[in-house]
Amino acid sequence: MKRVELVVVGAGVIGLSTAVVLAEALPLCRVTVVADQFSPDTTSDGAAGILLIAQFPDIPVERQTRWFKDSFDHLLAIAQSDQAPDAGVMLTSGCQIFREVPAQKVPFWSELVLGFRLLTERELKRFPQHCFGQAFTTLKCECEWYLPWLEKRFRKAGGEVQHRTVNDLRELGGSCDIIVNCSGLRAKALAGDEQVYPVRGQVLKVRAPWISHFIRDGDGKTYIYPGVHSVTVGGTRQEGDRRHEVDPTDSESILRRCGLLEPSLAKGKVLAEWVGLRPGRRNPRVEREALAMEGGGHRVPLVHNYGHGGAGVALSWGTALDTLGLVKQCLHEMPLQARL
Numbered sequence: 078m079k080r081v082e083l084v085v086v087g088a089g090v091i092g093l094s095t096a097v098v099l100a101e102a103l104p105l106c107r108v109t110v111v112a113d114q115f116s117p118d119t120t121s122d123g124a125a126g127i128l129l130i131a132q133f134p135d136i137p138v139e140r141q142t143r144w145f146k147d148s149f150d151h152l153l154a155i156a157q158s159d160q161a162p163d164a165g166v167m168l169t170s171g172c173q174i175f176r177e178v179p180a181q182k183v184p185f186w187s188e189l190v191l192g193f194r195l196l197t198e199r200e201l202k203r204f205p206q207h208c209f210g211q212a213f214t215t216l217k218c219e220c221e222w223y224l225p226w227l228e229k230r231f232r233k234a235g236g237e238v239q240h241r242t243v244n245d246l247r248e249l250g251g252s253c254d255i256i257v258n259c260s261g262l263r264a265k266a267l268a269g270d271e272q273v274y275p276v277r278g279q280v281l282k283v284r285a286p287w288i289s290h291f292i293r294d295g296d297g298k299t300y301i302y303p304g305v306h307s308v309t310v311g312g313t314r315q316e317g318d319r320r321h322e323v324d325p326t327d328s329e330s331i332l333r334r335c336g337l338l339e340p341s342l343a344k345g346k347v348l349a350e351w352v353g354l355r356p357g358r359r360n361p362r363v364e365r366e367a368l369a370m371e372g373g374g375h376r377v378p379l380v381h382n383y384g385h386g387g388a389g390v391a392l393s394w395g396t397a398l399d400t401l402g403l404v405k406q407c408l409h410e411m412p413l414q415a416r417l
């Protein structure tokens with residue numbers, strides 16, 4: 078019996094989450110991940126991996142809430158299992174602080190994280206530059222551990238992996254029935270999507286095991302996130318900046334800004350500096366289209382899942398589940414012969 082061939086382009090947190098969801102839900106399909114970068118070389122590998130999101134402007138709040146909730150619940154189950162250390166997922170408590178009171182004091186995700194509350198006056202005294210804050214428990218997912226863990230789970234579900242560059246999605250159309258595009262920032266070229274742009278981020282890994290609570294400035298540019306092996310301190314959000322090199326001025330600025338929030342960081346030891354380019358887009362693109370092959374006649378179903386900006390980890394499982402729904406729609410519309 079001929080199996081339906083699904084190809085997922087991309088092996089970052091979006092591609093691998095999607096591949097696992099597809100392979101486990103559709104055992105009659107063969108799922109192959111095709112990518113030219115795998116862990117530890119993807120953008121996802123260096124992400125701070127905190128589960129926190131800002132609202133996207135044109136996506137119904139119910140849909141974004143579901144993306145975040147599905148991702149949170151999936152990672153919470155891992156954090157509370159014996160898989161937690163292997164998968165690099167942990168619960169983390171701390172606060173988000175603001176220099177001005179935000180329009181939404183209680184954000185739409187407040188009921189999805191755990192124990193959300195506003196900071197008290199007494200707690201805020203610690204941050205003299207800030208006048209408002211929120212305390213909650215969320216998750217941290219460290220992709221340098223999580224991606225190999227996902228890849229193992231994918232292979233266990235019968236998935237296959239190919240290392241190669243795809244120059245044109247139509248290359249894949251001849252040998253597969255459905256293409257799933259999880260190419261992140263490079264979707265700009267691969268899907269011809271002019272809305273995709275880089276948002277450069279620089280972070281440092283610091284050894285400071287005494288720091289156990291996260292602190293994040295509400296502007297999203299300054300944060301201290303303790304993790305399993307080190308503390309991630311950041312950061313920068315430089316739109317349109319394609320530089321992959323570490324900028325010493327950025328590192329200096331990060332350490333100064335974070336030091337104002339957590340003076341004991343000065344005693345920490347910098348272990349590494351890292352730069353990644355977030356796949357910026359006004360909204361993530363999770364939708365389907367039909368890819369016209371050379372010559373016009375033949376069309377291959379194509380499902381996109383990219384453009385998650387600074388929230389790829391936080392939305393990975395939720396958008397993977399939506400992608401599964403879209404792939405199922407494509408399968409139902411395929412001629413019976415192709416499905417068998």
Ligand SMILES: Cc1cc2nc3c(=O)[nH]c(=O)nc-3n(C[C@H](O)[C@H](O)[C@H](O)COP(=O)(O)OP(=O)(O)OC[C@H]3O[C@@H](n4cnc5c(N)ncnc54)[C@H](O)[C@@H]3O)c2cc1C
Binds near residue numbers: 122244356
């Ligand atoms: C400094 C920094 C901090 C961050 N912190 C957080 C955070 O705390 N929380 C959070 O949720 N997110 C965070 N992010 C954002 C997160 O890293 C991204 O949203 C996420 O990594 C995007 O994942 P992705 O799988 O789409 O892309 P990537 O990880 O870039 O993966 C893309 C994949 O596609 C493959 N690919 C692309 N084009 C081709 C092609 N033509 N041929 C073959 N293969 C191809 C690549 O090889 C790669 O495997 C942060 C990002 C940065 C830079």
